[in-house]
Amino acid sequence: MHTYPTFRACGGRNIFNFGEPESGQGPVAGLKRLPNGATDPANPVGDYLNPILKPEAARIVRERGEVVLSGKTFPSPSTECALYPVPYALSMLLQLEILQKADEVLVLSMQDQSVRRIRLNEAHQRPPVPSWRGDSVGHYEGDTLVVDTVGFKVGPLSMVDRYGTPHSDKLHLIERFRLIDARAARLAVQRDERVNVRGRAVDVDQGYGKGIKVDFTVEDTDVFTRPWSASVTYQRVKNEWQEYVCAENIHVYYDKDTAVPQTDRSDF
Numbered sequence: 001m002h003t004y005p006t007f008r009a010c011g012g013r014n015i016f017n018f019g020e021p022e023s024g025q026g027p028v029a030g031l032k033r034l035p036n037g038a039t040d041p042a043n044p045v046g047d048y049l050n051p052i053l054k055p056e057a058a059r060i061v062r063e064r065g066e067v068v069l070s071g072k073t074f075p076s077p078s079t080e081c082a083l084y085p086v087p088y089a090l091s092m093l094l095q096l097e098i099l100q101k102a103d104e105v106l107v108l109s110m111q112d113q114s115v116r117r118i119r120l121n122e123a124h125q126r127p128p129v130p131s132w133r134g135d136s137v138g139h140y141e142g143d144t145l146v147v148d149t150v151g152f153k154v155g156p157l158s159m160v161d162r163y164g165t166p167h168s169d170k171l172h173l174i175e176r177f178r179l180i181d182a183r184a185a186r187l188a189v190q191r192d193e194r195v196n197v198r199g200r201a202v203d204v205d206q207g208y209g210k211g212i213k214v215d216f217t218v219e220d221t222d223v224f225t226r227p228w229s230a231s232v233t234y235q236r237v238k239n240e241w242q243e244y245v246c247a248e249n250i251h252v253y254y255d256k257d258t259a260v261p262q263t264d265r266s267d268f
Contacts, residue, residue: 009097009210009234010096011095011096011098011211011212011234012096012202012234012235012239013093013095013232013233013234013235014094014198014199014200014201014202014204015189015192015196015198015199016092016162016196017030017039017091017161017162017195018087018091018230018231018232019191019195019196019230019231019232019233020191020192020195020231021215021229021230024228025052025226025227025228025229026228026229026230027052027160027165027228027229028046028052028053028061028163028165029046029047029050029195030043030044030045030046030047031045031046031047032044034197037194037195038193038194038195038196038197039196039197040197041197044065044068044162044163044164046065046161046163046164046165048062051225052228053165053223053225054222054223054224054225056223057165057166060166061163061164061165064163065163065164075156075157076088076157076162076164077092077157077159078092078111078162080157081246082112083114083132083133084109084112084114085133085134085152085158086134086149086173086175087173087175087216087218088159088160089109089116090216090230091160091162092162093110093111094110094199094202095234095237095241096108096109096110096212098212103119103120103121104119104120105117105118105120105138106118110241110242111244111246112246113245113246116133116136117136118136118137118145119136119137119138120137120138120139121138124148124150127151130151130153130154130169131151131152131153132152132153132155132158133152134149134150134151134153134173135150135151136149137149143179144176144177144178145176146174146175147173147174147175147177148173148174149174150172152169153169154167154168160218166223167220167223168220168222168223170221170222170223171218171219172218172219172220174216174217175214175216176216177212177214178212179210179212179213180210180211180212180213180233181211182205182206182207182208182209182210184213185206185210185211185212185213185233185234186206186207186211188231189211189233189235202237202239203238203239204235204236204237205235205236205238206235209235211233211234213232214231214232214234215229216229216230216231217229
């Protein structure tokens with residue numbers, strides 16, 4: 001029987017978007033900025049001129065940004081209350097809980113009320129059955145949980161960030177989860193706040209307890225000219241797990257509500 005480091009944690013953050021990697025190529029950034037230079041969280045307009053984007057991907061990011069600039073919102077997993085795929089989820093989730101079982105790690109997310117399953121010490125399905133979150137397998141390197149995900153399904157809401165940057169079925173994601181001390185978590189969050197605005201949705205404790213650092217690398221040869229990396233940091237949460245209801249529904253934020261099937265007579 002395998003034995004693993006204990007990895008159970010609940011963390012929160014009050015920042016949308018990704019943090020920059022400590023080195024190397026970073027993600028698509030936002031074009032709309034506040035007076036202090038931070039990205040405008042209310043206007044997710046991506047930098048479509050970023051050289052990591054291939055022409056078709058740049059066109060999609062540009063068109064989605066134009067929708068935002070027109071005062072509307074382009075359809076996304078968040079606006080449609082749909083399942084959050086990874087790595088999009090890392091740009092959006094404000095609170096998560098990680099639970100470890102004998103053969104898998106579960107990641108519970110607040111906003112879309114879902115459970116992500118990461119199988120431990122197993123190979124990918126051959127071939128992987130396409131799914132919105134892909135096929136995730138993990139293993140430990142010391143005290144770091146390394147998660148490899150492939151087999152992503154592609155649809156209208158397939159995107160890797162809040163700017164609507166698309167991905168293809170060739171998306172390959174590597175995540176590295178590790179616990180860091182309170183000071184390191186506080187410094188990482190302060191670094192992220194230089195480019196992303198802090199909100200107040202989750203009551204985090206900046207002075208006590210360990211944080212969760214997730215460093216990840218994205219590769220997709222159909223969409224990006226090169227791999228890129230980013231990070232997010234979750235701090236200890238003081239509030240209880242919040243009930244955040246956002247199930248799939250008829251409300252469409254970018255155009256009009258979806259029609260509901262109706263009948264003129266009862267079937268019974």
